[in-house]
Amino acid sequence: MKHVLIVTGAAGSGKTTVSGYLNETYHIPRVITHTTRKPRDGEVNGVDYYFETRESMDRLHLLEQVEYDHNLYGSSYEGLEKAWAHSELATIVLDTKGAQTYRKTLGEKAVVLFLTVTKRHSLVRRLAQRGDLKTAVKQRIASAEYHRDLTLPDQLSDIANVIVNDDWEKTKMELDKLVKSLEH
Ligand SMILES: Nc1ncnc2c1ncn2[C@@H]1O[C@H](COP(=O)(O)OP(=O)(O)OP(=O)(O)O)[C@@H](O)[C@H]1O
Numbered sequence: 217m218k219h220v221l222i223v224t225g226a227a228g229s230g231k232t233t234v235s236g237y238l239n240e241t242y243h244i245p246r247v248i249t250h251t252t253r254k255p256r257d258g259e260v261n262g263v264d265y266y267f268e269t270r271e272s273m274d275r276l277h278l279l280e281q282v283e284y285d286h287n288l289y290g291s292s293y294e295g296l297e298k299a300w301a302h303s304e305l306a307t308i309v310l311d312t313k314g315a316q317t318y319r320k321t322l323g324e325k326a327v328v329l330f331l332t333v334t335k336r337h338s339l340v341r342r343l344a345q346r347g348d349l350k351t352a353v354k355q356r357i358a359s360a361e362y363h364r365d366l367t368l369p370d371q372l373s374d375i376a377n378v379i380v381n382d383d384w385e386k387t388k389m390e391l392d393k394l395v396k397s398l399e400h
Pocket residue numbers: 225226227228229230231232233234342343345346381382383384387
């Protein structure tokens with residue numbers, strides 16, 4: 217049975233890092249999503265995101281779309297099918313609202329992984345270390361979506377796999393266990 221691992225959690229919790237690790241280690245493809253956000257330094261169109269305008273976003277046939285920190289983000293069923301054509305297991309990085317939509321739409325095919333950290337201030341430090349501009353970090357941590365995604369939504373609490381991503385070595389071991397459980 218095909219599965220998609222939904223990687224969700226707050227900004228800076230390590231969603232993209234986790235998805236990259238699963239791709240490099242297990243060749244699990246990531247569904248590339250669409251956004252109207254401007255690319256960060258080093259981000260490449262078609263690799264990190266499909267970068268869109270509000271107009272081009274309107275023309276897409278999306279499975280779900282959200283507004284997050286004043287920008288639109290959305291993902292398509294075609295994107296998921298494209299990833300599933302290569303592998304029974306795919307990953308997608310979503311905010312918690314998108315994670316809930318996927319679970320409602322795909323049921324048990326959507327396996328949810330919620331990332332968190334013990335100390336919230338480490339998230340801000342990680343965003344700065346990633347190279348995000350000071351103004352961008354300030355705006356992000358002031359957004360309602362950032363605060364919402366610090367906590368696992370009630371609707372996902374019974375089904376989500378939770379990883380406290382304080383220590384990357386431990387996180388990798390937990391991810392290895394999760395992948396093995398999905399392979400069986
Ligand atoms: N366990 C960890 N310890 C220290 N740094 C980490 C850890 N996991 C990830 N990072 C670093 O934290 C930064 C943010 O990680 P990442 O970009 O994966 O977060 P994200 O959840 O995808 O954020 P966003 O939602 O803002 O895109 C990166 O520089 C990454 O290398």
